Amino acid sequence: MGITTNWNSADKTLTIGLDEKFNHALYREFNSAYADYNHPNITVKIDMHNVVYMDSAALGMLIQLRQTTERLKGKVILVRPQQTAMEILQTARFDQLFTIT
Secondary structure (H helix, E strand, O other): OOOEEEEEOOOOEEEEEOOOEEOHHHHHHHHHHHHOOOOOOOEEEEEOOOOOEEOHHHHHHHHHHHHHHHHOOOEEEEEOOOHHHHHHHHHOOHHHOOEEO
């Protein structure tokens, strides 16, 4: 499946859906998913409900996305992480850097 995107121009929200494995192999595809959405005040939602595995590269990709989005005065929201992914995010203290719903 890879990565899916959905753009809502009405509220400037980009939703990026992830597959079971969020790792270094998705680097280019993940960066391409948001590269063309340089809108001020953008909200990027990362739908993590399928993710059961993340590596350190995935954490780096999220940080890079956060930095890019902050330059646009936007925000990143991590949506519906499963328990395994949530444990990784909490261990890395990403729950202090991102809104997680």
